[in-house]
Amino acid sequence: MTYDIVIQGGLIVNGDGAVEADLAIQGETIAAIGLDLSGRRTIDAAGCYVIPGGVDPHVHLQMPLAGRVSTDSFLTGTVAAACGGTTTVIDFVTPQPEQPMLEALTRRQAEAAEVAVDYGLHMTIPTWHAAAEERLAQVPAAVEAGCATFKLYQAYAGMMLDDVSLLRALLAVAQAGGGVVLHSETGPVLDFLRAQALAEGHTSPIWHAHTRPARLEATAVHRAAELAYQAHCPLYVFHVGCAEAVAEIVAARLRGVEIYGESCPHYLLLSAEEHLDGPEGHLFVCAPPLRSHEDQDALWQALADGDLDVVSTDHCPWTRAEKTQPDFTQIPGGLPGIEARLSLIHHFGVAEGRLSLSRWVALCCTNPAHLMGLPGKGVLAPGYDADVVIFDPEREKTLGVDSLHEAADWTPYQDITVQGWPRTVLLRGQVIVEDEAYVGQPGQGRFIARHLD
Amino acid sequence: MTYDIVIQGGLIVNGDGAVEADLAIQGETIAAIGLDLSGRRTIDAAGCYVIPGGVDPHVHLQMPLAGRVSTDSFLTGTVAAACGGTTTVIDFVTPQPEQPMLEALTRRQAEAAEVAVDYGLHMTIPTWHAAAEERLAQVPAAVEAGCATFKLYQAYAGMMLDDVSLLRALLAVAQAGGGVVLHSETGPVLDFLRAQALAEGHTSPIWHAHTRPARLEATAVHRAAELAYQAHCPLYVFHVGCAEAVAEIVAARLRGVEIYGESCPHYLLLSAEEHLDGPEGHLFVCAPPLRSHEDQDALWQALADGDLDVVSTDHCPWTRAEKTQPDFTQIPGGLPGIEARLSLIHHFGVAEGRLSLSRWVALCCTNPAHLMGLPGKGVLAPGYDADVVIFDPEREKTLGVDSLHEAADWTPYQDITVQGWPRTVLLRGQVIVEDEAYVGQPGQGRFIARHLD
Amino acid sequence: MTYDIVIQGGLIVNGDGAVEADLAIQGETIAAIGLDLSGRRTIDAAGCYVIPGGVDPHVHLQMPLAGRVSTDSFLTGTVAAACGGTTTVIDFVTPQPEQPMLEALTRRQAEAAEVAVDYGLHMTIPTWHAAAEERLAQVPAAVEAGCATFKLYQAYAGMMLDDVSLLRALLAVAQAGGGVVLHSETGPVLDFLRAQALAEGHTSPIWHAHTRPARLEATAVHRAAELAYQAHCPLYVFHVGCAEAVAEIVAARLRGVEIYGESCPHYLLLSAEEHLDGPEGHLFVCAPPLRSHEDQDALWQALADGDLDVVSTDHCPWTRAEKTQPDFTQIPGGLPGIEARLSLIHHFGVAEGRLSLSRWVALCCTNPAHLMGLPGKGVLAPGYDADVVIFDPEREKTLGVDSLHEAADWTPYQDITVQGWPRTVLLRGQVIVEDEAYVGQPGQGRFIARHLD
Amino acid sequence: MTYDIVIQGGLIVNGDGAVEADLAIQGETIAAIGLDLSGRRTIDAAGCYVIPGGVDPHVHLQMPLAGRVSTDSFLTGTVAAACGGTTTVIDFVTPQPEQPMLEALTRRQAEAAEVAVDYGLHMTIPTWHAAAEERLAQVPAAVEAGCATFKLYQAYAGMMLDDVSLLRALLAVAQAGGGVVLHSETGPVLDFLRAQALAEGHTSPIWHAHTRPARLEATAVHRAAELAYQAHCPLYVFHVGCAEAVAEIVAARLRGVEIYGESCPHYLLLSAEEHLDGPEGHLFVCAPPLRSHEDQDALWQALADGDLDVVSTDHCPWTRAEKTQPDFTQIPGGLPGIEARLSLIHHFGVAEGRLSLSRWVALCCTNPAHLMGLPGKGVLAPGYDADVVIFDPEREKTLGVDSLHEAADWTPYQDITVQGWPRTVLLRGQVIVEDEAYVGQPGQGRFIARHLD
Ligand SMILES: [Zn+2]
Ligand SMILES: [Zn+2]
Ligand SMILES: [Zn+2]
Ligand SMILES: [Zn+2]
Ligand SMILES: [Zn+2]
Ligand SMILES: [Zn+2]
Ligand SMILES: [Zn+2]
Ligand SMILES: [Zn+2]
Structure with missing residues (x-):
């Protein structure tokens, strides 16, 4: 033939x-x-x-945030993705307070009209939707429409779900046959620590890390895992950045929670000490924050051992001008990175002996395709x-x-x-x-x- | 001489x-x-x-609750304590919304005028006090007045502190040189589960246990331990009733948290299956609920090994009439037990080979005296x-x-x-x-x- | 095409x-x-x-033992293997005291002339060879000839290596680029316990298990693992039969030992209580002995989790007549099983939900091919x-x-x-x-x- | 009065x-x-x-070794002990090949006639005694005579017991109601490594450490613990010097072995790098060898936590002249230290914040008295x-x-x-x-x- x-x-x-x-x-x-x-x-x-074409399950293209929009459009961002070897990305739909999920989905799909690679969308359940039973009732329709995963937050005003809302959302998603992807930090406590730091006159970027201690990232994972267990809902933890959070994921798995975790190149390669506390520290604000070299080692080990499952980018770029702000609490969070993911993990992972060739492909292509329910992606095989x-x-x-x-x-x-x-x-x-x-x-x-x- | x-x-x-x-x-x-x-x-x-005279660091005498008062007065309760070999008890002061802590203390001391044994008082910080900086500012005066320990709750409307309030209270207590004693359950989620159960028509006492799963007791301990760590505040967990909570205490200690735990005779000797689900199940409603035989074994082991530190009673009696209610959510929680503590732990602990003689004394006398800051108590030695x-x-x-x-x-x-x-x-x-x-x-x-x- | x-x-x-x-x-x-x-x-x-065709890395065909020969010839055994879906087996060469390894290899290959499937041979290093430097000097030639793995014993007179001999053999094998496959039991102590049992009049088959406690299987693994670590030699533990030995393999791996383990269908499906202590207990004598139901559960879990790597058969059949002996110490050890391996693991593993389909293939085909250095086997892929x-x-x-x-x-x-x-x-x-x-x-x-x- | x-x-x-x-x-x-x-x-x-007067359960006074005698006599050694606050020491009796234990005991007691403090004696079971049932039959008489503990070795020609001899000795001791104190190293393998090092021309003192790797100390503890478990014999491990051996003691305890461990000031305060590899390295040869700073930290932690129970001295002095030898294998092993034990542990333990005051007394006085069966010692209390x-x-x-x-x-x-x-x-x-x-x-x-x- x-x-x-x-x-x-x-x-x-x-x-x-x-x-x-x-x-x-x-x-x-x-x-x-x-x-x-x-x-x-x-x-x-x-x-x-x-x-297999790379699968990046966590990107923020032309994302509106407090009057700004993240720097890459669906077009520029996916061209960059393509050039870096990524052929599928998953972005987000965030319904407005009164907006039905399906309507928001349609609008977001329209925004993505010029996309250069295949894409999926996580459906966000913001505070306002989680608070209302009739909006949680839209979850099955969203699943039906191909949004198999729902983004929940344990931090950020407007997005943050308290324990009961989190449980209710997890129950609704589980019942509809979906899964949850989670921004896991102990939001309210971080807000308190941030206000306290500002009140004490601390404005420099390193205070972004000081006010988001690793243990409060880990404890957020712990509580979300336990609620996911109560709800029988699969839980995928976004942007794991510290050894403590990895330990909680491993422990939860041993306690019977269906839980997965991803990390991102910036947590593997950059550190609070070198970058957030460096001369251009403001550029490196993202949440959870960059951590230590010991955390980097722990993350690489977790990726190699199977304790973490995926490397995504959490690509969320802002310009130098947007990143320049009077204090660390006003800096829009997020780093660019959609293009170099495969190459960075090959170089620092495979070439430097931390990962096998197959594990590299598993982390960047196969696992995200499988865990995100992407049919036909992530594997080189007939069909x-x-x-x-x-x-x-x-x-x-x-x-x-x-x-x-x-x-x-x-x-x-x-x-x-x-x-x-x-x-x-x-x-x-x-x-x-x-x-x-x-x-x-x-x-x-x-x-x-x-x-x- | x-x-x-x-x-x-x-x-x-x-x-x-x-x-x-x-x-x-x-x-x-x-x-x-x-x-x-x-x-x-x-x-x-x-x-x-x-x-040494027994020290019971957790009793509720003539405690007002929703229009009722717990059955034992300071007099009858402490006579029972004395007959059982307990010569010091610690009860609670709970300030009203507008009431200063010291005023509440004075009133409570007046109520205790006829007390038959020595006593101390934990100062409760209810929701309303934790919410207001000027009331947290009363903490040092309370410490000064001899209330070295402050009772915080992670459950119950009116008492429950969310994470930020909990952290603020812990910080205030730590700064004043005090310690925290904690009712640790994931209150908001339990309220959700209780409402759900009632809505499904479940009213029998065993649903009190079904709606308070052990893992949600443990996860409450986990989060409180991490906040105590942030606040550098010693944390003493009341009425530990399940293996999962013990495990969290042990793990927190290994992570550097100064944490202690007590259990009570009813968790060691009674079970959900036999008692809460028995013919007079309503009598046995207390929170956290009675658990399983496996939990009993784990608690005994923890007491023997040093993973738990104290046996208290959480003595909180109600009459048969008061305990008889239309559904499990309306039953006032708590069991009597102030008198037989030393003897029960001797019988089922020492005589049955689970505890050494000295460990019995440590758990019932020496450790509670030491951990609660009781001078001159808990040890037989000159002075x-x-x-x-x-x-x-x-x-x-x-x-x-x-x-x-x-x-x-x-x-x-x-x-x-x-x-x-x-x-x-x-x-x-x-x-x-x-x-x-x-x-x-x-x-x-x-x-x-x-x-x- | x-x-x-x-x-x-x-x-x-x-x-x-x-x-x-x-x-x-x-x-x-x-x-x-x-x-x-x-x-x-x-x-x-x-x-x-x-x-992929099954790979059974541990079989004993026409094996001479104390004047008898195991029941299956290379022909009958490999026809049975073929019918059960196994297309490669690995048997053993055991050089006589004065016999060079390569000569023994040639003879054994001659005995295998009628083999129905592909085969490899482990080279045994008996006590007498390990004792003599000039015989250990033959190891590189054996590797060269395709015997990549060397069988060592920690039990059985004539085969048993003490710690120093074991270390010397491990060093010789590691230096030649080979690996060790190990019968791991604490032989001398077992011999003592067996003699003691016989002296006390115990002759029934269950005493075969009583005198080979699981902890002494595990401690043999521990010491071998540490010696392998000293020698930098890969170690593959044969016929792991108990939870304790699995735990030692896992722990050794965490300590940096390159260690692998196999189990066999009889450890997964048969038990000391039901079979060795049953009416035809003498038939079920093998070493290590059959264990408990709890061990079976632990072995299945280890196979599923990756703590164990392979299922082999240790096929070593004897007739009913040969198995009938006056006391348990005289019964030739070993069970048949070469044919039904794939099917038994499919039925009790895959169909009963203990293993995924791929894990079944990994355990029975891919992993043994890879760990035993079999080129071209164990994978369905071009080439x-x-x-x-x-x-x-x-x-x-x-x-x-x-x-x-x-x-x-x-x-x-x-x-x-x-x-x-x-x-x-x-x-x-x-x-x-x-x-x-x-x-x-x-x-x-x-x-x-x-x-x- | x-x-x-x-x-x-x-x-x-x-x-x-x-x-x-x-x-x-x-x-x-x-x-x-x-x-x-x-x-x-x-x-x-x-x-x-x-x-309480200090109790040093491990000293070697006027000990004959290869034609020399250790430098301190019973008199000079116990005067030094007394000046340092130690009022009870335990030394050793080592019967000659044909000598009955009781006769050896009597002779050793005669040698100790001028002792300045109270003393006990461990009865050594050398290779020759362990090999002969009729000599093991003397164990009960030795227990009767007040030698409650028996010294066994896993290293040193003449003393070393293989696994079977070790088990037989443990069984004999357990049956007589005694306990075992153990020199735990993987002797035969160490002898091999030493010969290998000498053959390669390594003679300097640091090779004493290179040829006694910590993991081979730990694995000796592991195997002895398992044999002690089989024999139901209490096991007290002498001179624990490395983190790995501590871990094995802790693990064995969790597996149900009755096991205890001591360390000595030189393992806590001296290191291979600084001392054995220093200008007068030959002076610092002892077995097990000095280890690393990380090991020191682990030992202090184990003493504080209860993972180790005792600090002894293993006082075994030799003169500078005797310590000066052509190669590391000829240096008589052992360091002096009987006098400063209490003070060193007070200074580096209590004053530097590693141990509480009571733990210091527990380690140096109370625990050794209790574990060694010394009536009336180690506690300040009436009677x-x-x-x-x-x-x-x-x-x-x-x-x-x-x-x-x-x-x-x-x-x-x-x-x-x-x-x-x-x-x-x-x-x-x-x-x-x-x-x-x-x-x-x-x-x-x-x-x-x-x-x-
Ligand atoms: Zn996020
Ligand atoms: Zn994101
Ligand atoms: Zn309570
Ligand atoms: Zn209470
Ligand atoms: Zn075997
Ligand atoms: Zn075999
Ligand atoms: Zn020694
Ligand atoms: Zn010694």
């Missing part, structure tokens, strides 16, 4: 093993993995890894979507505002030289990145309806 | 060892422990244990108050409404025959129980100002 | 995932996994699992040997002497009805079992030279 | 608490602890701690032996060959200034040290027959 496309001579790496073989694509789908396959078009992958990355492990690339496609005027990874970068990227059988250049069409991505097993 | 009183020939048991010797008293004070001491009055203790119990380990006694001095018309321990009972009890050098009969004077007890190390 | 053989319509299950696709074979090798593949011969696998089993998960089969191909006149699994059985088996592209009947040729199997990564 | 002696005005410290009171002595015995006691002789202890130390916590003393009474011409603690030193010491009511000067009579000490509970 002659296939549409055959990727030849690479090492095909899945989340659980690797094989030297060719990969054949027919239409939008992977048709075969085999020896000596032939296609109308062949792409040479000799010396490269052939991996799966032909989202494929040809990753050159020898390519050296220096990261920076100029070399990246992200819209912000800064990057936390400026001037870092990484080993390994995607050469070619396919989205459902179409080449969208060729020789590191974006060659796709805006709007080529699709909304992917997600459903948990 | 000839002493006022010499107790001869007993085995003097302290919290950390025992010695066969005489004990001499001069005035209100222990003067010596030695061989062949002589006194103007001698009391024969041959075949008996000579132990300490001559609060002494001559306990006959061979005496068999059948417990029941007739044999006990408690005021309620029922007891959870009806018809249990225990081995070991106090024969003679001295309060600061005065015999107040002789041959098991109360021979003291109402009002003989004193308020003991307490101060932590 | 048209392949030699295409297996159509099955669920292709590997150790880490499953996909619905066709599998194509060219010559001895898997050529492709894909959709709609076409071949000169097609085999219908609809409704079936298509899995691997076309050792394939078409396993019908709905087929019900009643095990017994009549339905199995093993040579012994009894089986521990008599009259057990399992769900799931291999319908068709291919060895390197050749069908050797068709419709459950053996259709291969004696001698079709090959010696596989093994090399660890 | 007027007592013979009253010690006035000190803080009486026991292993579990302290009280300000007087201590009265009548004859050889403590008669009372009380306020305002009067005696024919009074000793002022104002500002001092009054503690106990009047072995009393008046310890001045403010006294500063610089340790050194000149200030100490030990016979060796060096001390590991040369020029260390400690805070706290014994001013006055009484042995059974007789002052034997006054104002830091020895004023007793040689031979004043008695052999104390010991019996475990």
Whole structure:
């Protein structure tokens, strides 16, 4: 048989093993993995890894926040994602106080019209929706519409759910067959500590970390895990940044909670001491805050051991101007990072010996696809979507505002030289990145309806 | 030298060892422990244990609750305590919304005028006081006045503190050099579960346990421990009733929290299955609820190993009539038990091989005196108050409404025959129980100002 | 392209995932996994699992022991293996006192001339070889010849190595790039306990278990693990039968030891109480002995969690006559089981919900191939040997002497009805079992030279 | 009553608490602890701690070893002990190959005729005695004669017991109601590593540590603990020097083994890096070897937490000349230290905040007396032996060959200034040290027959 496309001579790496073989694509789908396959078009992958398109389950594109909008649009952000080897992202829908979930979903999908890669949406349940039974009654329809996961917060005014609201939301989601993704911090106590710090005249960025102690991140995880247990709801903890939170996830799992955790490159590579307390500390404000080198070690270990399951980016860029504020409490939180994820984790994880090749793929592609209920994603096997990355492990690339496609005027990874970068990227059988250049069409991505097993 | 009183020939048991010797008293004070001491009055203790007067750090005498008052007055309750070998109790002051702490203290002391044994008072910080900085500002004065410990609640409308209020109260107490004693349950979630159960038509007493799952007791301990850590405040957890809460105490201690825990005879000896779900289940409603046999085993083990520190009674009696209510949420919570504590723990602990003799004394006398900052109590040594119990380990006694001095018309321990009972009890050098009969004077007890190390 | 053989319509299950696709074979090798593949011969696998040929890393065929020879020859044993879906076995070479390892290897290979499936050989280092430096000097040549793993014993006269011999052997193996497979029991102490039991008149089979306490299995693992750590030698523990030994393996791994463990169906399914102490207890003597139901649960959990890595059979059959002896110390140890392994683990593991489908394949095929250094085995992927089993998960089969191909006149699994059985088996592209009947040729199997990564 | 002696005005410290009171002595015995006691002789202890005479359960006085004898005689060693506040020591009897235990005991008692403090003797069971049933049959007579504890070795030719001999000895001791004290190292493997190191030309003292890795100390503890469990024999581990061995003791205790552990000042205060690898490294050879600073921290923590029970000295002095040898394997092992134990542990433990006052007394006095079955020792209470130390916590003393009474011409603690030193010491009511000067009579000490509970 002659296939549409055959990727030849690479090492095909899945989340659980690797094989030297060719990969054949027919239409939008992977048709075969085999020896000596032939296609109308062949792409040479000799010396490269052939991996599933990356899945980033946690991004914030053109996100409105207090009158600003996060720097990357759906278009610029997903072009950057594509160039970095990510072919599916999951963003958020946040319904307004009186807005039904499905209406908010439709609007958000409209905003994403020009998306360059496939995408899904988490449905946020803000304070106002969690407070009203009739709004929680919309949860099954949202699940039906492909929002398999619901974003809950334990921090931030307007979003924050107290224990009872959290439990009610967890019950509603569990009953509808969905799952919860959680921003887990002990919000009210942090607000108290922040006010206290400001009152004492502390304004510098490092106080962002001082007022968000790691133990209060961990204890938030603990209580959410116990409520998830009561509700029989799967719980996925966003942006785990410290050893203490990892320990709570592991302990909860042993107590029978269905719980998962992700970390992000900035928690693995940046630290409070070096960055938040550095000369441009204000740029590095994100929540939970950057932590210590010991935490970095613990996170890498947890990713390697299976205590954490995913590396996402929590991509949420703001410009230098927006990041410059009178005190740490006014700085919009979030860092850019959507493009370099696969490469950073390859370089600091695989090349530096912390992760196996397969674990890298598991963390960045297979696990997020599986845990987020993305059908056809995250695996290179016949019948799966032909989202494929040809990753050159020898390519050296220096990261920076100029070399990246992200819209912000800064990057936390400026001037870092990484080993390994995607050469070619396919989205459902179409080449969208060729020789590191974006060659796709805006709007080529699709909304992917997600459903948990 | 000839002493006022010499107790001869007993085995003097302290919290950390025992010695066969005489004990001499001069005035209100222990003067010596030695061989062949002589006194103007001698009391024969041959075949008996000579132990420090019991300290019960958690009792509710003539406590107002929703228009009722708990059954035992300060007089009847402390006479029962004395007959059971307890010479110091700690009760509570609960200031009204607009009432200053010191004023409430003075009133409560007035109510306790006829007390038969020495007593201290925990100062409650209700919701209304925790909410107002100027009322938290009264904490140092309360410490000064001898209320070294403050009662906080994580449950019950009117009393319940949310995380921020809890932290603020802990900070205020820590700063004043006090400590916190805590009713630890995840109150808001329990209220939700209770309402849900009622709505589903569940009214029977066992639903009191079903709607207060052990894991939600444990998670309350977890969060309180972490807030106490932030506040650098010593935390003493009242009425620990389940293995999960013990585990959280142990884990918190390993994380550097200064935390202590008590259990009570009813958690050690009664169970949800047998009692709350039994024919008179309504009588056995208390919070946290009775648990399982496995929990009983875990609690005994924790008391033996040092994971828990104290056995108190949480004595809070109501009459059969008051306990009879249309549904489980309307039953006033609490069980009587002030009198038989020493004897029950001796029988089921020491005689049945779960505790050593010294551990029994540590749990019932020495540790509560030490942890509650009671000067001169809990130890038999020169210079300490001559609060002494001559306990006959061979005496068999059948417990029941007739044999006990408690005021309620029922007891959870009806018809249990225990081995070991106090024969003679001295309060600061005065015999107040002789041959098991109360021979003291109402009002003989004193308020003991307490101060932590 | 048209392949030699295409297996159509099955669920292709590997150790880490499953996909619905066709599998194509060219010559001895898997050529492709894909959709709609076409071949000169097609085999219908609809409704079936298509899995890698089973790998049994621990069998004893025609093994000489004290004047007897174990019941299955290389031919009968491997035909039984083939019928059960196992296409590679690893047996043993045991050099005589004066015999060089390579000479012993050649002789053993000659004995295996009629083998029906592929096979490897562990090289035993008996007491006499470990005692002599010049014999340990033969280790590199044995590695070179494809014996990547060396069998050491901590029990049995003639085989048993004391700590120093064990360390010296571990050092020699590690230096040659090999690995150790270990019979781990505290042999000398067991011999003492056995002699003591006999002296006290205990002869019945259950005393085989009484004199081999689980804790002495575990402590042998502990000490071997520490010596392996000193020698930097990978250690694979044979026939783990108790929770205590699992715990030692887990703990050793956390201490940095490269350690792996296998269990066997009889430890998972049979117990000392039911079988060794049953009416035909003598049949069930093996070492380590059968344990308790609690141990069974712990072993299943360890297999599911990754604490244990492999299920082998330790197939070592003796006839009823040979098993009938005057006392438990004279019974030749070992049970048959080579044929039903895949099916038993499918039935009691997968069908009863203890293991996932992929974990079953990992334990029985992928992991033993990988850990034993078998190239081309244990995975269904292009380039691997076309050792394939078409396993019908709905087929019900009643095990017994009549339905199995093993040579012994009894089986521990008599009259057990399992769900799931291999319908068709291919060895390197050749069908050797068709419709459950053996259709291969004696001698079709090959010696596989093994090399660890 | 007027007592013979009253010690006035000190803080009486026991292993579990302290009280300000007087201590009265009548004859050889403590008669009372009380306020305002009067005696024919009074000793002022104002500002001092009054503690039980120290108990050192592990000393080697005039010990023959390979043609040498350890430097301190029973007289010089016990005078030094007395000056340091130790009033009871336990030394060893080692029967010769053909010598009955009781005969060896009598001879050793004769050698100890001039002892200055009370003493006990551990009965060693050397290889030759463990090998012969008729010699193990002497164990009950040794217990009867007051040797409640038996010294076993897992290292050293002539002493070393293999697993079976160890088990047989443990069984014999347990059956006789005795206990085992153990030198726990993996002897045969250490001998192999030492020979290997010598063969590679390593002779310097630090190789003493390199060839005795901590993990092989720990694994010896593990195996001995398991054999002790089989034998139901209490096990007391001598000279625990590393974190790994502590962990094994803790784990064994959790598995139900009755196990105790001691450490020694040199493991707490000296390190391999600083001392064994220092300019006079040969002086610091002892077994197990000195370890790391991390191990020191772990040992202090274990002593504070109750994971270890005792601080002994393993006093075993050799002269500088004897310590000077061509290679590390020829250096006689052991360090002096009998005199400064109480003071070193007070200074580095209590004064530096690692141990409470009571824990210091528990470790140095109460626990060794209790665990070694010494009647009347280790506690200040009526009826106990009047072995009393008046310890001045403010006294500063610089340790050194000149200030100490030990016979060796060096001390590991040369020029260390400690805070706290014994001013006055009484042995059974007789002052034997006054104002830091020895004023007793040689031979004043008695052999104390010991019996475990
Ligand atoms: Zn977030
Ligand atoms: Zn986010
Ligand atoms: Zn309460
Ligand atoms: Zn209460
Ligand atoms: Zn074996
Ligand atoms: Zn075997
Ligand atoms: Zn030793
Ligand atoms: Zn020694």
